[in-house]
Amino acid sequence: MNELSIKELFRFEKTPLNLLIAILTVGLLGIFVAGATYYFIHGHHAFNVTRQHPWGLLIAMYVFFVVSSTGLCIISSIGHVFEVKEFQVIGKRAIAGAIITLLSGFAVIALEVGHPVRMLIYNVLTPGFTSAIWWMGTLYGIYLVFITFEFFFLTIKENHKWAKIFGIGGLLAGLAAHSNLGAVFGFLISRPTANGVFYPVYFILSAMITGCYLIYIIYGFKYKNSYPANIKAMLLKLNKILGMLLGILIFFEAWKIITALYGTMPERAETILHVIKSPTFIFGEVILGMLIPFIVILFSNAKAIKPMVYVSLAGMVGIFFMRYDLVHDTLIYPMDTLKRSEYQLPPTFIEYFPSATEFAIGFGGIGITLLLFYIAEKVFNLDVDTKH
Amino acid sequence: MARYGMALDYKNCINCRACETACKAENGILPGKDNYRIWIGQKEAEGEWPNISIVSQTYHPSQCQHCDNAPCQQVCPTNATYYDENRVVRVDPERCILCTYCINACPYDARYVDDRTVTVDKCNFCSDTRLANGETTTACQATCPTKVRTFGDLDDPNSEISQLLKTREYKQVKEHLGTKPKLFYLI
Amino acid sequence: MKVEISRRRFLQGSVALSIAGGVSLTPSQIIASAKAATKPEDFGKTKKVATLCEMCVNKCAAFAYVRNGVITKLDPNPHFPKSRNMLCPRGNCGIAAIYDEDRLKYPLIRDGEKGSGKFRRVSWDEAYSYITEKLVKILDEEKDNRSTVAFCAGEGMAEHTFKNFYTGFGSSHFLNHATLCLATTVSGYSLTIGSYGQADLENAKYIIMAGANRAEAILTPDTLDLFKRTRGRGAKLICVDPRFTNTAAKSDKWLGIKVGTDLAFVLALTYVAIKEEIYNKEFVKNNFNDFESYKNHILSNNYTPEWAEKITGIEASDIYEIAREFMANAPRAIYYQGRRTTWSKNDFQLRRAQALLTALAGSIDTKGGICFGKKIPIKGHEVPSPLYDNARGRIDATEAAVVGGSGTWVGFRNKVLEGRAEYPIRALFNYKHNPMQNMPNSKKTEEFLKKLDLVVTIDTMPSDTVLLSDVVLPECTYLERTDPLKVFGGIEPAIAQRNKVVEPMFESKPVIEIMRGLTKKLSKPLFEITKKYDEEVQDMIVEDGEKSVFEEEFNLAKAFESSQEELNHHAVSDYEGAAEQLEKIGVFYPNMDRYFKKIGVNDYEYYPEDKKFYSVRNGKLKTASGKVECNLKSLAKKGIDPMPTWKKEYELEIPNGKFRFVTGRHAQFTQSGTANNKMLLDLVPTNYLWINKRVANKLGIKFGDDVEVVSKVGKTKIKAYPTEKIGPETLFFIHGFGNYSEDLTLAHNNGGRDAEILEDGIEPMHGSTCLHDTIVEIRKV
């Protein structure tokens, strides 16, 4: 732990980039608070979610955050759980990131779930064991405890044995929680595009990819693109891993689409056909999230580090769209395709566009991440101890 | 102890929506476009004037199906959605955390958010407003001009609904999902 | 069976409260007025009161539940054979009518230009005095010609109470909804088979329902009986309508007829029946008067299906088939009488032809046909009906061949407006009626109302007609009053009574109390005028003394002395226990204790099959000859065809690019009366223009686009609903929307207003209005 005064907390190098990030952080926090306030006044009416489209941007952002958390946890565990040498450098920072993104996710979901306090009480009093949300929530709780202890033993108590034990626990809890998050969608028997084994597996895969992108971004920012040798070695390895993961993901997605279209099963094929024609899928998910990073890795023979930092930014935007589409695409097919009133058009795919409040809370959540990261960097020594 | 269900002679339905208004009044449902426990589905007419397909204009009364194997109940993290002693699928507003997972999970679009309790609401077969007072009909059933609805105990072989299901053919909605709905559409 | 009462029970009734969540009528106000009106011992208890719905003409029996003085729910009351055991959507939304925050709350007197909507609140006494003053002046100037004051009323349980005032007042001018509604079909059937009757849809096997939309224009018990039996379940239903209605959706066959051509269709059916000699020969032989003439008339005019096809657009083969099936199902085949039969100039003849066709099947006064049923006798009470020597005859008597006791509303209005009346019409009393919305060409109605020196309207809502009145008297809603009980005759006759559920809110009162208050103030001063001008009365006074003449003949208040409860008790005093039963369960009929049975979870039996009044006439109809009248020669003298005849002039040309406009009902609204009902608007927020989809496509009109509908007399704006349910030459939207009155916060300017664009032609027989004879254009806006 670093010695810290209040004055120290606000001191940072006034480079243009740092200033920009500072302003961004304050701005995002501001809109988060504004969004939260508006929500407290107007309740769910502040959101554009409806009966037919009950989940929206906030769920997507929650997933975005917790996927980031799990991703960072998994990638960091390559180093300190599986003892791959090059990856040991990222341990502390990644775990810090995992905690921070998870907390940001919790902040967002607390404003989405109508009664978060009641949730804490009845999750315990009358647990719904058949509910994927219950498992997901509970396991993420356990996961948070584990990785917090892991962090504690990494940075404060510096006990590698315990850090490793909690690391393994955290990893397992994280994987379980995260695949359950996939199951939250996979268990929706009524939604043919979501139902099945795909999401639980896909969630782990995309978490790892997210973790890779985030590592590039975090280290890229930290080292301003001039890396010490150990970091460089790590990032090069990461390049290969990411390339492979992306390859698998593309393969996965392709088969998902093909099997969904094949045989033109009424609801499923229609929905997927609609989905793959949408710009958020083509530009967001495919081009930004998968193709650009994949192509860069492919054509640089997995040696590109600098470009990967920027590409990872694009990748994260893509990941956002993956989360958004995950929620939206699951819900676009109406559960009742009949008109409810004579004077209306027949229901088609359900439309949804987030409200200003949803944008404010959802993206404002990134402000929390940035703030916590800044504090963590100030308070803790997140680099590998050079003393050793 | 009963196992309540409803048989619908849906070909009687004239799309008058009396059931909808009766439900709203009985259960104090607030106005608003998402706020309904019951509705009548219809298609836009098929065919060109004056050759309209008459069957394309069949009306489909709908509400919570009180699935015997209810996805909404399975996904509820706090068991706020539960089966009461009459196998009616109910929501306990004290326990509902408004995660809206059940709304996503219901294959029938039967659920919505009630602004009075800020929890999820849906048809409860008028359990609290009528059955609890000893009445034996639901508000939507009683009011229907053409007597589309027959509500009753499926476990009682002598109940009118049991007799109807014995003597008439019926279909169920999205049966293939394995939800075991307790609304029966008489053919 | 154990059922938990959840904590949500307290929410019951919050519909009533949420409905009233406005500025002018807050929940606390309701509760406050409820507290004031509820006996302490009833507070908090759920009370159940038998009432009768008055959201439309049907008067279905209902039970109202009251908690803490607030009506929380209306439920169907199963005891009434007419309404079986149901409440339609409007019936359920009666709570939104009583707790409508826009309700009329206090008596008002105009305080600005007429139509400006500016009124001042006055006391009841001030209102009565104001009316008295004005009337005295008018009658003095008109030398006690009582007919210068006209009376109009919409249909209702207490219409009669208001009519007693009219009777005592001594005007010749009573006007009501008849010529805006059902006059032609009632007289068409009455003059032909003796009465309008009741179509026995519970037992008929074959029904032609043309221009009657029972699935949406709800009539009891017709709607309730019919749709359990259609589509292969006992009754074959042929629906004839230029629109594909909900009734069409329930029919076995739907024919999209050209508007205004039904008479040709019926004549062709008759042609087939006669030509092929498939009619009920036995019945015709015994019960027809002058069948030969009709036969010759039909055959010699060559009313063949091929001829009709060209006019109606219905294929000849369909006409053959329907005629044969109709006769094959005799005598359980009905050509349904219809209800709102204000269509076109040939309407009366159309109804005659329908009645004759039904009679050709012998489906008269028999199970499964048109039945006449029974009434249950009750006792009346006396009301003063003085004679005024100076009161002159109806001014509208010359506007049509036969002008009955309810006049020709549009004929009357137009004659006054055009200055053709023999003497001036100066005042109008209006009860529960909204001519501004319900008479065609509302600009004329507006001018008419402005022209009058005094318009007094008794209403519950600030309607468009209220807007143009001088004095506005707020009646309480039907849930706040006991009304005159009524005998509902028919196959299963019963007496039903509306009982007061809660005390009247604000300063509103039932019409009987309004009449009582007004006549107490009015009788004496008006008598003074009569004394001044009426020589007969002067003589009477000389003979009997002034006091006695006034008290015996001219004290109009006498009609309203007793309370409604007393009058109702008296009316059924011949039946033991009836009055108590009517208060308790709202319904009574002889032997009800033995006959009435619950036979299923939904169904009740009211009369055993052998006690129902299917056949009551014993072969003798209530016509002049006691038989079915084919040839009404007496009408010929008045210029009316004695037998239904198709005329070239009935064929209305629709110029290219234009449309013929039709109006009608919707299951969730009642004419103009529910346009401000919050609960109903929650189901259907506004009305839409039906326009053929292909036509709309060509014009670039999409669902929800704003279009303007323009006729010779006016225009209105409305959203479009392109649909194949209407033909390319026709337009339609639901009647009752697009109100002017700003005080109707939800109804004001909401949707299209048909009264504004409809032309105001009348048909020659009764001077009924022709609502389907308007040619319109549309513009996208």
Ligand SMILES: Nc1nc2c(c(=O)[nH]1)N[C@H]1C(S)=C(S)[C@@H](COP(=O)(O)OP(=O)(O)OC[C@H]3O[C@@H](n4cnc5c(=O)[nH]c(N)nc54)[C@H](O)[C@@H]3O)O[C@H]1N2
């Ligand atoms: N829900 C509801 N029920 C009601 C009422 C209400 O306002 N709402 N009002 C009550 C009253 S007062 C009345 S009078 C009755 C009215 O009951 P109906 O007369 O059955 O109803 P409408 O809708 O006025 O009209 C009739 C139908 O005639 C069709 N039509 C128009 N022109 C022609 C034509 O030339 N030929 C044929 N064959 N059809 C044509 C119209 O498309 C419409 O569907 O309903 C009563 N019941």
Ligand SMILES: Nc1nc2c(c(=O)[nH]1)N[C@H]1C(S)=C(S)[C@@H](COP(=O)(O)OP(=O)(O)OC[C@H]3O[C@@H](n4cnc5c(=O)[nH]c(N)nc54)[C@H](O)[C@@H]3O)O[C@H]1N2
């Ligand atoms: N364009 C067009 N015109 C039509 C028709 C149509 O289809 N289209 N239909 C015609 C037919 S069939 C009919 S029957 C007539 C109906 O015409 P109206 O008899 O005028 O009937 P409503 O439109 O129901 O209006 C009733 C009025 O009574 C008021 N009211 C309601 N309840 C009470 C009460 O308890 N007491 C008092 N005092 N007032 C009350 C309402 O506020 C409203 O102002 O319209 C005819 N006119």
Ligand code: SF4
């Ligand atoms: S009340 Fe009956 S007829 Fe009317 S819409 Fe409901 S189910 Fe259909």
Ligand code: SF4
């Ligand atoms: S219909 Fe929907 S809400 Fe009702 S029990 Fe089934 S799943 Fe649950």
Ligand code: SF4
């Ligand atoms: S919204 Fe309420 S009832 Fe639905 S799943 Fe969540 S806690 Fe259960």
Ligand code: SF4
């Ligand atoms: S059973 Fe009761 S709660 Fe359910 S739809 Fe009918 S009226 Fe509403």
Ligand code: SF4
């Ligand atoms: S038909 Fe409907 S509105 Fe008319 S009286 Fe009956 S319940 Fe009331």
Ligand SMILES: [Mo]
């Ligand atoms: Mo009418």
